[in-house]
Amino acid sequence: MAPSSGLRLPSRRRRLPAPRFLLPTTLLGLLLQASLSGCGNAEARIDGAPAQALPLPVGITVAFNQGGPDRYRSPIHGRWRRGDDLEAMVLAAIRGAQREILVAVQELSLTRVAEALVEARRRGVRVQVVLEDTYSTPWSTLQPLDRLALPPHQQRRISQLEALGQGDAVAVLLQGGIPLLDDRADGSSGSGLMHHKFLVADRQLVVTGSANFTPSCIHGDPDDPSSRGNVNHLLRFESPELAALFAAEFARLWGDGPGGQPDSRFGLGKGGGGPQRVRIGSAEVEVLFTPHQRRDPSNGLTWLERQLGGVRRRIDLALFVFSAQNLADAMAGLQQRGVQIRLLADPGFASRSFSEVLDLLAVSHSDHRCRLEAGNNPWSQALEGVGTPRLAAGDKLHHKYAVLDGRSVISGSFNWSPSAAFQNDETLLRIDSPLLAAHFIAETDRLWQGAELGITARLERRLNRRRQLCGRGRQRPQGPADLRPLAPAVANPAAAAPPPS
16 A cells, blocks of 8 residues: 555644635525524534635535534524524525425425425425335324334434424325325335435426435434534535436336326336436536446446546545445545545444445454455555544534545435445435535535544444454455445344434
8 A cells, every 4th residue: 555645634633723724605695694694602612713705606505504604593492503504495495486396305304394395385386205215104193102113213213303392294294285205106115215315496496415304414403402413515506407307316206106106216126327417507517316236337336436536636525424345445546646535434434344434544343243344455554634523422424525626526415335326216416616616625624623533542442342352353255245334233224223314
């Protein structure tokens, strides 16, 4: 392995100095002035003074729920908090629609969003909603024994939603006459995960990104005042051309709707399809919808590997799940070419046995059966530019983005994992725009403040415990059906741990 790429970073577990970039302003204030204005004390752990505005490309807006100088009053606890109100962005798109609203999102539990969709239907807008089957049943209709049969994370989710006192969003949709289906509409028991997170309004506007339409994904956990929500972003595109591509993806999922023929298509039943490109002002946007067969050259992991192969100077990443070996190997090639790499990983998933973050840290971590990941390939020398941000307990780094050479942004619902590429309904985007890239670099700089670098104390404890139990471990055999990160704790919604989202 080549020596370090030259990033000048402090030693492990030290706080980093303030970033060189200003924090981003997302222009949500221009879109939603009333909802994002206000004053008051920010959370104590927010560092830095309000930033100057950064320009954005025409037709594209980005919002970060924990970044930027804006504040809004949280609907969870009523206090002012720093960040952009992602729910307000979704509500603005719904309330501005005149003819049609298409929603495909893994989970929708924001009652105000459900009520806005019902109101849109009442004023004559056609509204259609697709959800993941795990979240498509109104929780308020579950009997006590049904709740007890749920895995612990599902029980806690229902308790949190009850604590909000805002009602059951899915029940609101159904009672309001909103047609709704899930990924069982193709006749299956659920095709992977319906993991999309997008809304299309009037075939003119697309809102998409990393956030589910839930309190915990946007505002914070209702049962924890310190929670500020999973770290997320949403993008808003004003483009009939891009909206047409998302509407076509929605049509494949929808078929002829609830109660019709079994012609909905989810997962591999959609038949794949290659990347498609549109231009929005000065920005070129490429979109790829998944999943694909492994041998399909358009599959998401091969597509991402091609994007990484074009990087020449630097790459900035913030990833919830990173479990694709081919992408870790591609990043090793970047390091050998002298590319500067800065990776922020979710603290919880970074230390999983199948996490490729471990490869970059030059360590191996066997699973609970003392087996190593098939094809495991840890680097010979740890990458210095790997960090996990300091977050409130329970909050996750939920971003799924990369910034290539400060000029292009990869975003979407797609976790960097085989399950996202070969099983789930997902969105991958590449937006070529230095103006937009500057906002994502600034978000990375914000998260980088105080991040723990390298092998954290938490990870070191886990590694030592597993080594005492397993020694060096043994490698699992690898075969065509191998889905390395799909251990039950990750990919099965019925498992004790929540699935990637």
